[in-house]
Amino acid sequence: GVRFPYFANAASNGFAATDHPDVLVRNIPVKRLKLKEGEVLVASVYDLFLANYGVDQGFGGEHMPRDFDDPEPYSPAWAEQITSVPREQILAVARGFADNAEKTNGRSMVIIGAAMNHWYH
Numbered sequence: 001g002v003r004f005p006y007f008a009n010a011a012s013n014g015f016a017a018t019d020h021p022d023v024l025v026r027n028i029p030v031k032r033l034k035l036k037e038g039e040v041l042v043a044s045v046y047d048l049f050l051a052n053y054g055v056d057q058g059f060g061g062e063h064m065p066r067d068f069d070d071p072e073p074y075s076p077a078w079a080e081q082i083t084s085v086p087r088e089q090i091l092a093v094a095r096g097f098a099d100n101a102e103k104t105n106g107r108s109m110v111i112i113g114a115a116m117n118h119w120y121h
Contacts, residue, residue: 001025001061002043004052006073008082016082020063020073026051027059 065075
């Protein structure tokens with residue numbers, strides 16, 4: 001598996017902590033390539049990206065969310081636990097984003113501008 005650092009196990013800046021380990025191991029698909037220096041394993045950036053955010057592609061492993069209500073890292077239940085934003089609202093935003101992407105052939109964007117920056121500072 002690939003090891004990803006996990007930082008949400010310590011409370012900071014108003015976010016609650018979780019009891020997950022410092023390193024999350026994710027199982028991902030790889031290919032073996034034979035090079036003149038020997039055999040190496042390679043993975044796509046896409047698969048690494050999905051694994052980092054807890055998307056199980058059928059390889060299982062520890063701390064992989066089984067569904068939206070499983071409080072493993074990066075699931076809606078997990079996000080609710082550390083942010084206090086209800087998972088139903090998180091899912092509504094995600095579904096709206098996905099619906100727009102489907103209607104526009106993938107043309108979706110989240111733009112956070114001055115409003116968020118002014119609020120934060």
